[in-house]
Amino acid sequence: MIRNPVLPGFNPDPSICRVGDDVYIATSTFEWYPGVQIHHSRDLVNWTLVARPLARASQLDLRGNPDSCGVWAPCLSWSDDLFWLVYTDVKRFEGSFKDAHNYIVTAPSIEGPWSEPAYVNSSGFDPSLFHDDDGRKWFLNMLWDHRAASGHAHPGATAFDGILLQEWDPERRRLVGPVTKIYRGTSLGLVEGPHLFKREGWYYLITAEGGTGYEHAVTLARSRQLQGPYETHPNQHVLTSAGAPGAPLQRAGHGQVVTLADGSVYLAHLCTRPLPGLRRSPLGRETALQRCEWREDGWLYLAHGGQVPAVDVPAPSAAEPLRREAVRRNFAGARALPPEFQWLRTPEPERLFALTGEALRLFGRESVGSWFEQSLVARRQEDHAFHAETTLRFSPASYQQGAGLTLYYNRHKFHALVVTWDDALGRVLSLLSCPGDWPDAPLHFPLAEPVRLPADGAVQLAARVDGARLQFQADWGEGWRDVGPVLDASVVSDEGGRGEHASFTGAFIGMLAFDASGGACPADFERFDYLPGPSR
Template sequence: MNAIVNPILRGFNPDPSILRVGGDYYIATSTFEWFPGVQIHHSRDLRHWRLLTHPLTRKSQLDMLGNPNSGGIWAPCLSYSDGTYYLVYTDVKSHLGPFKDTHNYLVTAPDIMGPWSEPVYLNSSGFDPSLFHDEDGRKWLLNMVWDHRKGRNHFGGILMQEYDESRRKLVGPIHNLFRGTELGLTEGPHVYRRGGYYYLLTAEGGTRWNHAVTMARSESLFGPYEVDPANPILTSRHDPGLPLQRSGHGDLVETPSGEWYMVHLCGRPLKASRMCNLGRETAIQQVEWTEDGWLRLKGGGREPRLMVEAPADLPEFRFDEPAHGTGMDSFDGETLGVHWNTLREPADESWLTLRERPGFLRLRGRESFSSAHGQSLLARRQQAFAAEAETVVEFEPDTYQQMAGLVYYYNAKNWYYLRISRDEELGKSLAILTCDRGVYGEPLEREVSVDGWDRVYLKLTLDYERAQFHYSADGSDWKAVGPALEAGRMSDENAETVRDGFLLDQGFTGAFVGVCVQDLSGARKHADFDYFAYRETEEDAETP
C-alpha cells in the first residue's frame, strides 16, 4: 500500500483546516500565544508536508501582549474563492471562568505567501470561526457561541451570519444552525455543499479523551439539520489503547479524481504517564460517501488509523528541506527561520537581533517567564519523543537577577530551565530552575561554577518520559547536570488543574525547546548564542 503515516503534522499542530487549490494542499493550524500566528503547511501528495509560512506576522494583525497562557489564536480556517485566500481566526483574550473574550477576524491575500491584509473585525460571540463560500457567491461566517449563564449549555450552538465583502462586515440576521448532539461541547464547524445537501461537520466531546467528529446535514443552509445516525464518525474515546488519542476537530478535502480525506486533531500519549508532551497534532484519514449520502471512514469503523492509503492520482512528492527543520541554525542570516517562535509579539531589534553581532543571536534580557508581556524567548516545537537541543552561549551576568540559557517550555507555569547567572560565592554559575503547575523549584543542592568560562555549551536530551540537561566547556565533553526530569509534565494534561470541581487552569499547546534571557534588574543585559541545534533521535515516531 502506498501509505500515509500519521500524524502528518507532528508536535503542536492542532485544529487543522485543509484547503486544495489546484494541485497544492495547505493546512492551517492553531498557534495560541505563540508568534507568528497560524502555521500553514504545504503538500502535493498528502504524504509529505513542509512548514511553508505564517500569515499573521505583524502586531497590527495580532496583538497578544497580555494574553493568557493558551489564549491567542484558536482554530483558524483557511479558504479560497475567485483568486483570493481567506483566513478567519480567533484571538482569545480570556478563557477561564464563566466568560470568554473571543474576537474573530478575517485577513485575505492574493497568494498563499501573502501579502496578507490588515484584519477585518467580525464578531466576539464565540470561537472556532469558519467561512463558507456558497455556489451563489454569498459568504457565511460560522462560529460556536459561548453562553456564560449559569445552568445553561455553555456551548450554545453553531451560529451563522452573512459576510458582506463589499462592506467588510457581517450583515443580516444571526442563525443558530445546530445545538449539537448528546456528546456536547459542540464547536469547530465547517459547512460543505455536496449533491442536494449542506453538510455541517463539527467537533464534540471536548478536546481531551472524549473528542469526536460529528456530522449533520440539511437540504437548506439554514436547517433544520439532520444528525448522522452513526455519529460520531471519528473518535478514539472507546479505546484508550489506540496510538492516536483525542481524535476530533476534522475538516474535509477532495482530490482532483474525487477521493476524499479528512484531517483531524489527535494526541499521542506517552505510555507511562499518559501525557501528550508533543501537544495536539494533525492526522489524516481516507473517507468515502455512502449510497445514502453519509460520510464514513474508508474500510469501516470510526477509530483513526496510523497507516492510511495515499491518493492513487497523486504521485509522491518530497521536499528538499529536512523534516521538522532539524539540524543546525548558525544564525548567519538576517532573518529567523520559519520554525522559530516568540511569545505574544513579533521579534524586534530592540531585544532580538541577528545584525548587531553577525553570526550570533543576541537576546537582551527582559521579563520573567511569569510575564504575559515582554519575554526575550526564542523557541521551536518539540516534534519527536526522542530529540535533543543544543546551544552555546556567551553571557557575563553582573547579578543573580540576570539569567540566560536553554529552556524546555510549555507555558508560564510549566517549564524546565538550565540557566547561567551569578552567585555571590561561585561567580558565574549554572543551575536548573523548574516550574510545575506554578510551583517553583531548584533541584540542584549547589550551583555549578562556570566562572571564567567565556562560553558555556548547554544541551537537553529528551527520551520519551525523560528530560536530562547537560553542560560542557568545549561542546565535546558533556556532563549531565541535575536529575532526570519528567518530560510528560510539559503537556496539556499536566497544565489542566481542577479543584473542588472548578477548572482553575487549562492548556492547549505543546512542548518547546529554545533559548532565553531575563534581566529582572531592568539593565537589559544581553547574551549571545552562536548556534542552536535541534535533532530528532527516534527511528520510528509512529508510537511512543
C-alpha cells in the same frame, strides 16, 4: 502511505483547503507569534511550512494574553482569486467569559501580502467562512453562554450554546441579515469548530464535540437548506478515539474535509500521541489525515471502517515520505530566524532578539513565563525522544540575569538550564523548574548547589529527552557532564498540571534570556541543533 501525524508537534485545529493541485493546512498557534501556521503539500505525505500570515501588530498583538489564549482554530479557504483566513484572538480563558474576537484577512497568494483585518464579531470562537454556489458568503461560529453553570471542563457544558450562521458582506466588510442558530450538537456536548461544505444538493456541517480531551470527536450533520434543520450522521461521529484507549492516536477530533482533483476525500483532524502508559501528551495536539468515502446513504465514513483514526492511510499518489533528519542551525551569517522557530505574544520581536552576524542575540526582558515581553525563541518538540544542543556566550552580573536552554510549555510547566550569577561563586549553572504547580507556579531549584563556571567563555548546553525523562547536560571546556537529576518531561504537556482541558499548546525546546533588573543583558547563542531519536 500517509504516516500520521502529518504535522508532528503542536499543530492543532487543522483547516484544510485545496487550490488546484495544491493543498494547504492552517493550524492554531495560540500565544506563539507570528499567528497561524500554514503548511503546503501536493501529495498529502510531505508537508512544508510556507506561511505565518499574522505577523504585524495591526493584525495580531498578543501581549497580555494568558497561556493557551491567542489564536484559536483558524479557517483557510479560497474564493474569488483570494485566500480567506478567519481567526479568533482569545483574550480570556478562565472564568465565565471568553472575550473571543473574530477577524478575517485575505491575500492573493499564500505568501501574502495579507490584508488588514476586518473585525467580525465576538459572540464565540472557532469561526469559519462558507462560500456558497451563488457567491454569497456565510460566517459561522459557536455561541458562548457566560450564564451557564458549567464551562469548558464539564462534559455537559451548557456554555457551548450551538452553532450560529450569518451572512458576510465582503464589500462592506461586515455581517448582515439575521443570525440563525443552525445546530445545537449531540448529547456528547461542547459543540464547536464548525465548517460547512456542499455536495449533491446537501449542506454538510462538520463540528467538533466532546472537548479537546479523550472524549473528543468529529460530528457530521446535513440539511437540504443552509439554515437547517440539520440531521446528525447515523453514527453520530465520523471519527473519535473515545472507547479505544489502546489506539496510537488519541483525543481525535476537530476536523475538516477536502476533496482532491481526482475525487478522493480526506479528513484533516487533530490528535495526540500520549506517552506509553501515561495520559500525557508533550507533543501537544497534532494534525493527521484520514481517507474517507461516500456511501450510498449519502453520508461520509472512514475508508478503513469504524471511527478510530489510523496511523497509516493510503495516499492519493505513490509519494515517499521524507526521512526526518537532524536540524542544525548555525546563526553566524544568518539574516533571518530559521522557519521552525517562534517567540511569544509580541509583534515587536526586535525588542526580544536580533541576528548580529555572529549569533542570535536575546535581550534579557521579563521573567520566564511573562505574558508580555519574554525573550524566548523556541521550536516545537516533534518527537518523544530527541536531543537538543546550543552554544551560549553570556556574562551575567547579577542573579537577576539568566540565559540558557528550556523545555517549555507555559509559565507553570517548564524546566530550564541557565547560566546566571551567584554572589559567592560568580558565574554558575542553575536549574529552574515549574513542574505544573497551580496557581502560584513557584520556582523549584533541583540543583542542591549551583555549578561553578569559568569567569568567561562559551558554554554548551544540551537537553536529552526520552519519553518522560529529561536530562540536562553542559560542557564548559572540560567535556560533557550531566547537570542535576533526571527531571519529569511529561509534565511539560497538555495534561500536565491542571489536566487535559486546561491548556492546549505543546512542548517547545529553545533559548531564553531574562533580566529582572530591567537592564536587558544580552545573551548570544551561536547555534541550535535538534536531533530526533533516542539520546546517543
